[in-house]
Each structure stands twice: as C-alpha cells, then as structure tokens.
Amino acid sequence: MPRLEELDPAPAVVRPVLPRGAAPGGVQIVRVHDELLDGTISTHQFGGVRVAVVQGEGPRELIRPVRPTAPAGEGVLRVLRPLTGAVWAVQDDRHGAVRAPQLICLDSTRPYKASMQGDFRLVDVTVAHRLVGLTAAEAAALTARPWSGGEGLAALLSSLLEGLGRHGREVATAVDLLGGSVVGLTAALFAERMREGAEDPRIARQALMLKVQSSVRARLAEPGLNAVTLARSHHVSLRYLQKIFQEHGISPARWIRDERLARCRSELADPLLDHLPVALIGERAGLYGASHFSRLFRDRYGTTPREYRKERGTP
The missing domain is CATH 1.10.10.60 (Homeodomain-like)
Structure with missing residues (x-):
C-alpha cells in the first residue's frame, strides 16, 4: 500500500471517481474540505456541523491527497461512525479500523485515506475547527485513533449518530433540534480525548x-x-x-x-x-x-x- 505522501491527485495516476451505485473498486478523491461522500443518501446541516448518512458497495477508498485539488477553505474534522461494515483509516502516520459502535476522526487539512472493504453504511460528521476550539496542528493528536462507542461521551455521541443514521427521515421535523447536541458532544469528546491521550x-x-x-x-x-x-x-x-x-x-x-x-x-x-x-x-x-x-x-x-x-x- 503506498504511503500517503506518495499519492498523487493527478487524474492520470488515480482511478476516476465512480458515481453512486457504480461497480466495486471505486476511488473518491476528496477535493474540498467538507465534500460529501459518494453514496450519500441524506444530510442534516447544523451551522458549522453537517451530518450525512452514506451507503455504498465495497471495496471503496476515500483519498484526501497531498496537494489540495481545490482552494483551501476552513478546515473540518471528519468523524465517521459505521452503522454496518467497517472503516479503515490512516492519517498522521497512524491507522485504525472501526466497526459499530466505534468512531474514528480525520482532519481535512492534511492527507488521509479511508477504506471500506465490503458493503457499508455509515454516518459522516464534519465539524469546523473553530466550533471545537482546535487548530489543525492541535487536532493531529486525535486523528486515525479508534474511539470506543461503548462508554462515556463517545457512547453518547455514537448513540446519537446511530439514531440519526437509522431514523433521521422519520424525525425530520425535530432533527434540527439535535444540532446543538451533536456540536456539544463532539466538542466535549475532542477535549476529553486530548486530556486522556496526554502522555x-x-x-x-x-x-x-x-x-x-x-x-x-x-x-x-x-x-x-x-x-x-x-x-x-x-x-x-x-x-x-x-x-x-x-x-x-x-x-x-x-x-x-x-x-x-x-x-x-x-x-x-x-x-x-x-x-x-x-x-x-x-x-x-x-x-x-x-x-x-x-x-x-x-x-x-x-x-x-x-x-x-x-x-x-x-x-
């Protein structure tokens, strides 16, 4: 498997992005910080936070290249919560694999790669750096680290995202009210993980x-x-x-x-x-x-x- 710094975003090197429902083997190049992932079936926007439910057929790869393929904007932290299937992610010389109810975080301002080897369904949360009080450099301590969704703040956020992923359409009239909870829990979880991860x-x-x-x-x-x-x-x-x-x-x-x-x-x-x-x-x-x-x-x-x-x- 190539190192992230060796990945080239040029069209001649990577495979083309496959549209939703395309054959297995698709590669998506994440061109902008908060680009929606192929296979997105619903989204909810809460100010600087967006929650998307994504479903697709594997294997699938998401690549944020070394050289951004679009003008830089406000960076975001991307939290992935599998509903079915597994997600393997690599960033900042770390890698981790997660399944429900676990969570994993990636930062849009630096190269990353996420892979799904089989069919999958997941919740993709993008949070602007400013909302959680972290710079891109400070967020590096959080990336590509599997977080257990079975206890503490991670369990609360994981359960909330599972509910949005499974029942978002049924509670569409009330889902905006949950935006504050998503923001608050995500920010609190990042702060907690920074403290717990302090060596x-x-x-x-x-x-x-x-x-x-x-x-x-x-x-x-x-x-x-x-x-x-x-x-x-x-x-x-x-x-x-x-x-x-x-x-x-x-x-x-x-x-x-x-x-x-x-x-x-x-x-x-x-x-x-x-x-x-x-x-x-x-x-x-x-x-x-x-x-x-x-x-x-x-x-x-x-x-x-x-x-x-x-x-x-x-x-």
Missing part, C-alpha cells in the same frame, strides 16, 4: 490552553476578565495559568489585551459597523475609556482607532 503534562497543558482561549474569546466584553478570574473559573492556580501561557511566550494579561485589540481592529475594518462610535467598538471588546483604548491601539498597531477606520488598514 506527558505538556499535552495536558495544551488542552487547558485551548479551553482557556475559547473562554476568553467568548467573554471579551467583560471588564472584570483577567488572569485571576480565568484561573478561578478553570479551577487552576494563577501560577499554573501563567505557566501555560509562558510556554507560548506571553502572559495571560497580554494575551487577553491582544485578543481585545484584535477584535477591535477587525470591527473597525468592517464597513458594516461604521455606524458604531469608536469608543463603543472598544467597549464591545472590554476596553473602556476612549483615551485608554486609543493609547493601547496606537501602541499595538502604530495608529489610532479613528485613523485606522478612516484608512481601512489591512490586518
């Missing part, structure tokens, strides 16, 4: 860092948001919180301030928000006091907020 304290600290950063971005407008309140809300000591930020070359206070200023810069560059006073832009990100906001913004970007808005500076 050293560094990875555990990275998982906590992701959680803290996500919390900060959701609370920027709170004037009382600081390192002390962050440490308290995440049940760690202030010293420990400072340590994990120091590993990234920054302090918690500086990171919070930079995020606030970055939010302000983004809103000042948006013509749709020109009706908002500059001072209000600062307050929306937790920077109160027009002169204070202007001074911090000038120190960070070399221009005042008002001048930046007028000139439409680029990020």
Whole structure:
C-alpha cells in the first residue's frame, strides 16, 4: 500500500471517481474540505456541523491527497461512525479500523485515506475547527485513533449518530433540534480525548490552553476578565495559568489585551459597523475609556482607532 505522501491527485495516476451505485473498486478523491461522500443518501446541516448518512458497495477508498485539488477553505474534522461494515483509516502516520459502535476522526487539512472493504453504511460528521476550539496542528493528536462507542461521551455521541443514521427521515421535523447536541458532544469528546491521550503534562497543558482561549474569546466584553478570574473559573492556580501561557511566550494579561485589540481592529475594518462610535467598538471588546483604548491601539498597531477606520488598514 503506498504511503500517503506518495499519492498523487493527478487524474492520470488515480482511478476516476465512480458515481453512486457504480461497480466495486471505486476511488473518491476528496477535493474540498467538507465534500460529501459518494453514496450519500441524506444530510442534516447544523451551522458549522453537517451530518450525512452514506451507503455504498465495497471495496471503496476515500483519498484526501497531498496537494489540495481545490482552494483551501476552513478546515473540518471528519468523524465517521459505521452503522454496518467497517472503516479503515490512516492519517498522521497512524491507522485504525472501526466497526459499530466505534468512531474514528480525520482532519481535512492534511492527507488521509479511508477504506471500506465490503458493503457499508455509515454516518459522516464534519465539524469546523473553530466550533471545537482546535487548530489543525492541535487536532493531529486525535486523528486515525479508534474511539470506543461503548462508554462515556463517545457512547453518547455514537448513540446519537446511530439514531440519526437509522431514523433521521422519520424525525425530520425535530432533527434540527439535535444540532446543538451533536456540536456539544463532539466538542466535549475532542477535549476529553486530548486530556486522556496526554502522555506527558505538556499535552495536558495544551488542552487547558485551548479551553482557556475559547473562554476568553467568548467573554471579551467583560471588564472584570483577567488572569485571576480565568484561573478561578478553570479551577487552576494563577501560577499554573501563567505557566501555560509562558510556554507560548506571553502572559495571560497580554494575551487577553491582544485578543481585545484584535477584535477591535477587525470591527473597525468592517464597513458594516461604521455606524458604531469608536469608543463603543472598544467597549464591545472590554476596553473602556476612549483615551485608554486609543493609547493601547496606537501602541499595538502604530495608529489610532479613528485613523485606522478612516484608512481601512489591512490586518
């Protein structure tokens, strides 16, 4: 079997994509991050999460090549949950095989391959990175690892996906209500797996860092948001919180301030928000006091907020 880095997406090298219902032996090249898989029979969209039920005849191969065959977009994590048959997946120098009720995850931003050797039916969930607070590099710890669907959060998500796969059409009027559950369980499962998969304290600290950063971005407008309140809300000591930020070359206070200023810069560059006073832009990100906001913004970007808005500076 060729190594992933040896796979070439050129049409002269790979077999053509077979249409739904074609003869066994099909190969599908996944051209865009969230491309639907051949054999999809139903889909449900929940914002940045899509759940698709896929059925096909094996053997079948899905290949995300080394060189993307379409412009890059927002990357997604792809969670596969077999209903019947088995899925074999390889990515990031790992491989794993799963059957119901197990789950396995792939990342669209790097090469991967999934194979089904016989007839199959599965649920394919694509989740935007931003919804689970992970970058592509951080998600590499989760890919191509079989997850038991028999206990804990994995069991809850597996059961939910099985229900959508088997009865989605019958509950079509209520299926949108399940979107929040899919998002929440998927994000919680990823966070849990990062903690459980930590073979050293560094990875555990990275998982906590992701959680803290996500919390900060959701609370920027709170004037009382600081390192002390962050440490308290995440049940760690202030010293420990400072340590994990120091590993990234920054302090918690500086990171919070930079995020606030970055939010302000983004809103000042948006013509749709020109009706908002500059001072209000600062307050929306937790920077109160027009002169204070202007001074911090000038120190960070070399221009005042008002001048930046007028000139439409680029990020």
